[in-house]
Amino acid sequence: MKYLDEYRDARLVKAYADKIMEITTASWTIMEICGGQTHSILKYGLEELLPKELNIVHGPGCPVCVTPLEMIDKAIAIALTPGVIFSSFGDMLRVPGSTHDLLSVKAMGGDVRMVYSPIDAVKIAEANPDKKVVFFAIGFETTAPANAMAVLDAQRKGLDNFSLLCSQVLVPPAIEAILSSPHSRVQGFLAAGHVCTVMGFEEYLPLVENYRVPIVVTGFEPVDILEGIYMTVKQLEEGRCEVENQYRRVVKREGNPAAKKVMLEVFQTVDRNWRGIGTIPQSGLSINEKYSKYDAERIFNVDQILTAESRECIAGEVLQGLKKPVQCPLFGKRCTPEHPVGAPMVSSEGACAAYFRYHKQSDFA
Amino acid sequence: MGLACPIPLTDYDKILMAHGGGGTLSHQLIQKMFFGHFDNELLRTEHDGAVFSFGDQRIAFTTDSYVVRPIFFPGGDIGELAVYGTVNDLAVCGAEPLYISAGFIIEEGFSMDELWRIVQSMKSAADRAAVKIVTGDTKVVDRGKGDKIYINTSGVGLVPPGVEISSQKIQRGDKIILSGKIAEHGIAILSAREEFDFETSVKSDTAPLNHLIKKVLETHPDIPMMRDPTRGGISSVLNEIANKSRLGILIRETEIPIAGDIRAICEILGLDPLYIANEGKVLLFVPEAKTESVLHILRSDPLGEHAAIIGEVVNDHPGRVVMKTAIGSNRIVDMLSGEQLPRIC
Numbered sequence: 001m002k003y004l005d006e007y008r009d010a011r012l013v014k015a016y017a018d019k020i021m022e023i024t025t026a027s028w029t030i031m032e033i034c035g036g037q038t039h040s041i042l043k044y045g046l047e048e049l050l051p052k053e054l055n056i057v058h059g060p061g062c063p064v065c066v067t068p069l070e071m072i073d074k075a076i077a078i079a080l081t082p083g084v085i086f087s088s089f090g091d092m093l094r095v096p097g098s099t100h101d102l103l104s105v106k107a108m109g110g111d112v113r114m115v116y117s118p119i120d121a122v123k124i125a126e127a128n129p130d131k132k133v134v135f136f137a138i139g140f141e142t143t144a145p146a147n148a149m150a151v152l153d154a155q156r157k158g159l160d161n162f163s164l165l166c167s168q169v170l171v172p173p174a175i176e177a178i179l180s181s182p183h184s185r186v187q188g189f190l191a192a193g194h195v196c197t198v199m200g201f202e203e204y205l206p207l208v209e210n211y212r213v214p215i216v217v218t219g220f221e222p223v224d225i226l227e228g229i230y231m232t233v234k235q236l237e238e239g240r241c242e243v244e245n246q247y248r249r250v251v252k253r254e255g256n257p258a259a260k261k262v263m264l265e266v267f268q269t270v271d272r273n274w275r276g277i278g279t280i281p282q283s284g285l286s287i288n289e290k291y292s293k294y295d296a297e298r299i300f301n302v303d304q305i306l307t308a309e310s311r312e313c314i315a316g317e318v319l320q321g322l323k324k325p326v327q328c329p330l331f332g333k334r335c336t337p338e339h340p341v342g343a344p345m346v347s348s349e350g351a352c353a354a355y356f357r358y359h360k361q362s363d364f365a
Numbered sequence: 366m367g368l369a370c371p372i373p374l375t376d377y378d379k380i381l382m383a384h385g386g387g388g389t390l391s392h393q394l395i396q397k398m399f400f401g402h403f404d405n406e407l408l409r410t411e412h413d414g415a416v417f418s419f420g421d422q423r424i425a426f427t428t429d430s431y432v433v434r435p436i437f438f439p440g441g442d443i444g445e446l447a448v449y450g451t452v453n454d455l456a457v458c459g460a461e462p463l464y465i466s467a468g469f470i471i472e473e474g475f476s477m478d479e480l481w482r483i484v485q486s487m488k489s490a491a492d493r494a495a496v497k498i499v500t501g502d503t504k505v506v507d508r509g510k511g512d513k514i515y516i517n518t519s520g521v522g523l524v525p526p527g528v529e530i531s532s533q534k535i536q537r538g539d540k541i542i543l544s545g546k547i548a549e550h551g552i553a554i555l556s557a558r559e560e561f562d563f564e565t566s567v568k569s570d571t572a573p574l575n576h577l578i579k580k581v582l583e584t585h586p587d588i589p590m591m592r593d594p595t596r597g598g599i600s601s602v603l604n605e606i607a608n609k610s611r612l613g614i615l616i617r618e619t620e621i622p623i624a625g626d627i628r629a630i631c632e633i634l635g636l637d638p639l640y641i642a643n644e645g646k647v648l649l650f651v652p653e654a655k656t657e658s659v660l661h662i663l664r665s666d667p668l669g670e671h672a673a674i675i676g677e678v679v680n681d682h683p684g685r686v687v688m689k690t691a692i693g694s695n696r697i698v699d700m701l702s703g704e705q706l707p708r709i710c
Contacts, residue, residue, distance in 0.1 A: 001628055001629055004632065008691045008692055044696065048695075103381055
């Protein structure tokens with residue numbers, strides 16, 4: 001398949017792996033931010049190809065994993081409200097809330113629907129004028145423009161039965177939170193290619209400046225990731241720290257101005273709680289005053305929710321790159337994709353699910 | 366207190382869609398709820414049908430229900446699927462299918478015209494597969510209590526002398542042959558759903574495999590194992606076989622036949638084609654010395670023209686399926702967790 005097979009080419013992969021081996025003289029810890037990259041690294045077993053000196057840690061870039069528990073409990077409360085059609089991306093349906101998940105709400109009689117796009121949720125609202133249709137707007141800068149478009153689409157169509165339960169998050173504040181933590185060991189970052197497709201990479205310049213770490217905007221295929229790691233290691237070995245762009249075929253410095261414009265129109269920046277990590281200042285987006293009638297949190301009375309997080313789950317440490325999934329006592333025992341205790345065991349982009357799925361045990365050659 | 370058996374422990378107190386998805390939850394339900402309670406030596410083989418002796422004949426018996434949505438889809442419909450699905454389950458038991466039953470559960474208000482189309486389609490499917498529909502049942506449920514129409518078919522067939530299909534007969538070194546391109550049925554159903562607004566020319570691969578399998582068995586009656594990889598895709602079937610035989614399975618990503626457009630749709634939607642349903646494909650485990658001959662037989666039939674060797678049975682990682690990826694690394698191919706696409710058959 002054109003534009004994909006070139007980036008899964010075994011010879012190119014080997015060539016980059018060899019080049020990384022060649023230039024690595026010290027041990028380095030590099031974090032890939034994006035869950036899509038985590039998935040590729042595990043799916044293709046890329047760590048097998050890297051020198052032992054390189055420690056690749058997985059970051060907080062799985063949107064399903066970082067969506068706070070109280071948001072999932074709010075989603076469940078809304079989905080259980082009579083007259084509501086609750087729509088969401090598929091992965092979100094299986095994330096455990098305090099007592100159950102959205103799929104169980106469906107089995108209990110709630111109208112919970114999986115959609116592939118928020119625009120489809122708008123269509124559901126159009127077709128069901130007597131129902132309130134809520135879309136669970138989660139994700140990073142990648143999903144924000146489409147979710148904003150859905151609000152604008154609903155407004156254009158004059159729909160007053162559509163709203164977003166909004167839990168959008170932003171990457172640069174999360175990187176800053178990791179870098180400013182005294183526990184952080186991360187010396188270089190692979191930035192998320194798709195986030196930068198929307199936002200560009202100018203907002204990473206101050207991070208590089210202030211924290212002296214290389215940040216390389218990186219794609220998602222094996223060749224992309226290895227080239228991104230190569231560029232990061234090269235900077236580290238040469239004592240440089242710059243923002244570089246591996247994902248040149250997609251990402252432009254200024255990003256996608258049209259997408260940024262719709263985000264600015266509908267959303268405002270707010271402090272956001274990240275599941276397992278805590279509140280990060282100015283790290284989230286919520287619906288602004290002008291579009292408040294599309295904000296499900298204001299429409300439904302769901303403020304008084306008590307949450308209860310599992311005490312044993314180490315998702316927070318996994319998401320900050322402090323521990324690997326296999327270091328969790330629950331991993332593969334009480335916590336499996338069928339019966340997840342923590343959110344990273346749910347989504348295909350979650351580090352725990354990726355480890356479980358592709359590298360349960362290292363009992364094969 | 367009565368003496369009733371306690372409900373077997375499962376992780377959920379209500380049935381989820383994933384319990385019917387052909388993945389891990391389906392297996393847990395079947396293992397814990399059904400196998401444990403109905404337990405007998407035929408059930409324990411965990412094949413697509415039961416094979417038992419009657420006089421000096423060996424009979425294969427199977428049943429399957431069809432709840433596919435939509436009922437008409439590119440490349441087929443629920444009626445045809447109901448006939449071929451049961452025919453194929455018999456065929457992979459090594460049997461020559463003879464007779465099938467048809468049970469209809471119809472929702473009040475369902476269009477008579479659509480029912481007629483389904484009946485015609487079942488008749489021509491039965492003719493193509495050379496089976497007779499010999500008994501049946503019709504029930505109607507209140508409007509809103511069903512979704513148009515569900516069909517159950519059961520079937521019987523005769524297993525020829527010398528044929529014995531069993532995961533216990535697989536040996537290390539056996540090659541794994543797949544009869545054609547994967548994931549066509551699941552993607553065709555997906556593209557026919559109203560919520561997916563993309564245009565494709567993808568058609569379901571729904572087809573009767575009995576004639577093709579018969580040709581293979583006529584030359585090689587000692588084929589140890591075969592299965593049709595329907596719900597849960599090739600990964601689920603390979604995992605079941607690895608698990609049951611306690612042998613390791615190694616497959617190679619680059620050898621698995623798949624059409625370019627199917628791959629593209631899977632990439633866009635984030636679906637793994639290894640987990641997507643097929644309705645006209647068979648996976649065969651073949652001793653190495655016979656692979657060329659089996660491939661030749663398969664490839665000379667239109668239903669098997671894209672047949673390929675996708676892997677083999679190995680000494681390592683017993684009970685597990687591992688795939689050599691396109692870039693040369695290894696990855697575990699696990700059983701489907703949850704549901705990828707509900708109600709595809």
